[in-house]
Amino acid sequence: MRYLLRASFLFLLPLLMPFALRAQVTSERILHATDEPQNWLTYSGSYASQRYSLLNQVDTSNVKNLELKWVFQAQSLQKFESTPLVVDGVMYLTQSPNDIVAVDAKTGRAFWVYHYAPSPAARPCCGIVNRGVAILGDTLFMATVDAHLVAVDAKTGHAVWNVKLAEPAAGYAMTLAPLVVKDKVIVGVAGGEFGVRGFISAFDAETGKEAWRFDTIPSPDQAGHESWREGDWQHGGGAVWMTGSYDPDLNLIYYGTGNPGPDWNPAQRPGDNLYSDSVVALNPDTGKMKWYFQFTPHDPYDYDSVQVPVLVNANWKGVASKLMMWGNRNGFFYVLDRATGKFLSGHPFVKVNWASGLDANGRPVTTPQPPGQPTFPGIQGGTNWYSPSYSPRTGLFYIPAWENYSTIFTGIDTDFHEGQRYTGGANTAPIPGAENPVGQRQGPINIYTEALGSGAVIAMDPATGEKKWKFEMHDVNTSGILTTASDLLFSGGREGYFQALDARTGALLWKENLGGEIIAGPITFRVDGKQYITIAAGNSLFAFALRE
Amino acid sequence: MTLCRLFLRAWSQCAILCVVFALFGVAARAQGQDRAPVYFPSDIQYGAQIFASQCTACHGENGDLIPGVNFRAGQFKRVISDNDLRLTITTGVPGTAMQPFNFGASELTGIVSYLRNMSSFDTRNLMRGNKERGQKLFEGEGKCATCHAVNGKGPRVAPDLGDIGTIRTADLVHRTLLDPEGAMLPVSRYVHAVTRDGKVINGRRMNEDTYTVQLIDEQERMLSLTKADLREYSIVKTTSMPSYKDKFSAQELADLEAYLLSLKGVK
Secondary structure, rough: OOOHHHHHHHHHHHEEEEEEEEOOOOHHHHOOOHHHOOOOOOOOOOOOOEEEEOOOOOOOOOOOEEEEEEEOOOOOOOOOOOOEEEOOOOEEEEEEEEEEEEEEEEOOOEEEEEOOOOOOOOOOOOOOOOOOOOEOOOOEEOOOOOEEEEEEEEEEEOOOEEOOOOOOOOEEEEEOOEEEEEEOOOOOOEEOOOEEEEEEEEEOOOOOEEEEEEOOOOOOOOOOOHHOOOOHHHHHHOOOOOOEEEEEEEEEEEOOOOEOOOOOHHOOOOOOOOOEEEEEEOOOOOOOEEEEEOOOOOOOOOOOOOOOOOEEEEEEEEEEEEEEEEEOOOOOEEEEEOOOOOOOEEEEEOOOOOEEEEOOOOEEEEEEOOOOOOEEOOOOOOOOOOOOEEEOOOOEEEEEEOOOEEEEEEEEOOOOOOOOOOOOOEEEEEOHHHHOOOOOOOHHHHOOOOHHHHHEEEEOOOOOOOOEEEEEEEOOOOEEEEEEEEEEEEEOOOOOOOEEEEEOOEEEEEEEEOOOOOOOOOOEEEOOEEEEEEEEEOOOOEEEEOOO | OOOOOOOHHHHHHHHHHHHHHHHHHHHHHHHHOOOOOOHHHHHHHHHHHHHHHHHHHHHHOOOOOOOOEOOOOEEOOOOOOHHHHHHHHHOOOOOOOOOOOOOHHHHHHHHHHHHHOOOOOHHHHHHOOOHHHHHHHHHOOOHHHOOOOHHHHHHHHOOOOOOHHOOOOHHHHHHHHHHHHHHHHHHHEEEEEEEOOOEEEEEEEEEOOOEEEEEOOOOOOOEEEEHEEEEEEEEEOOOOOOOOOOOOHEEEEEHHHHHHHHHHOOO
């Protein structure tokens, strides 16, 4: 009998093993990602997207002893915007155009490289970039610049499935890291500069079959359509190019949406232009919207609201509350009730002159500037897509900011032609006739005119909307932020320094010049008892840990 | 410091940075913009001169000789944005007589500005500069060469202008001659620093970040200073470069500009 049992077990073993391996990263593990701080299981570290880690081996007293442990050099000269995942000692990162690389998180040496060749028809507005992968079981998921979603085996780098979401020649692209919720992979499309009609889609992780699609610009039979003039909605923008967040208790995912199209000519699209520049709360099982909140109705300034929603459970005016915190490109810092979408507070965190404030419902009281005069913040915003952080220990919300930064906007009527840029005008430097180095990476932004501003890490007190401290930089801050349980804050910036600050005071504790623009978020993880901190700069990823 | 010490550092020195910018940046600037909100008279003038010498053989003086294309009327076959225009000019149109032109960014800005304003610009008012006369002014009466080098020949206290015709537009060249302080690139401003031990350093800024500043001092030494080591650090907002607004006639200015715009770098 014993022999028979043993034999049957041996017989069943090959059948059981795949199931055991498939459970490598269960949705349950992602749900409790903060309980395993040695890993980084999802784009923002956890579903709440606080980018706060419980690791504390590196602290305010020993951070000065950080040293470089390894460097991964991308085989690409494109911007390195990827946030890696780390799963039990293996790191998964992306390099342009759409490669996934699995590396040993302790040495930086590669296990495998998956190469995907996107269609030459792809035309992302702002670089052939990718911001990372998602994982479920043994499968990685990557959104591509030619608007495909691919599933790749995490152990071998071989493709499992590949689905096309939209037509790249029409301007649709994907640059964001997918979000896995339960058994679904959720993505959104970029293309707001091409007059696309944005959407968020969920796919079955196993099969790649689309489960639902939510259009961010409503058609005539959908709620919110009344905010558009006839026909304008068809190329109304509302792209979704950053990863969302998820509240499992409310069973809601939250995504920010981009600018309406055409970007700078609101006269061509009267109305509030829902659901552009908004946060939408969707049921992850069905894609049905529960609520929305629009930050910048009828936006003339390209104030995409694609920032990562940060979910915080905290007291609000003495009551335990489910909050959402949002440092918006439009220059205001918001606190919302994430169960209902109710506006709780909003305060400017940089110089703002396009609105004098927000009314009781959070709607901006607009103060458009006269033609030819600069609007603050400028086209890149008071902040942009770079991930903020929230530390439950300090109770502060940290924003990578562009300060004293403005642009002169000019709207010009533009015809829509599929696949061509549909921006509706021009944006120029704040001094008429001055050079306008938008998008260039060859030096500090204020090399061309002092009016172009500078950078900072700003610590906001969500309860009051006041700035607790500010760390100023000569050039603008294009870096994500990470905070830890040892009250450290890590952030970079466009000039290439990677810095550790005291999260309570903003004091500089450590810095390293990495020699290239930092335009990604730092993460931390632990392998064999050692805490690492990584950041991408220039075209490489750098890993730091304490000196032996 | 002599008169034109800081002349045209506005358009700048930053040779490495700006060469890259010239190659890619101006195109990037136009990218995403359908039309420039303003086209400047100097750019239009510059473009008109290029158009007259390079484009009229096929397009005609009025820009209407190619069927389906009429520049004065704003009629194009495949162009919508300024960037489309630049691309068509630099890549040509396969299968037609429209060849690719090897124009620099400033020339493209000029041509695009002119094409967008052909209907209103009166070429009879065109002030044509003479670059030979301009060079004489640069080296003589204007005293520009007492501060500025051209392709490595001359002093380094102000930016080398050897490629200024590539990296700055005609409008910016014009404005800098009239208002050097207002048009100067911030990176090229002079800085004043005093070290903890009292040493005074004055020099032209070449780069700066949160923690350090790089400059070339009055003795043409390249220095890199750590801000934390300085007792004083300030940026000088004035310049010893004079305005040529009242110094030169309109024709002399046109001559000087023609010379500067002819400086395309060593190839």
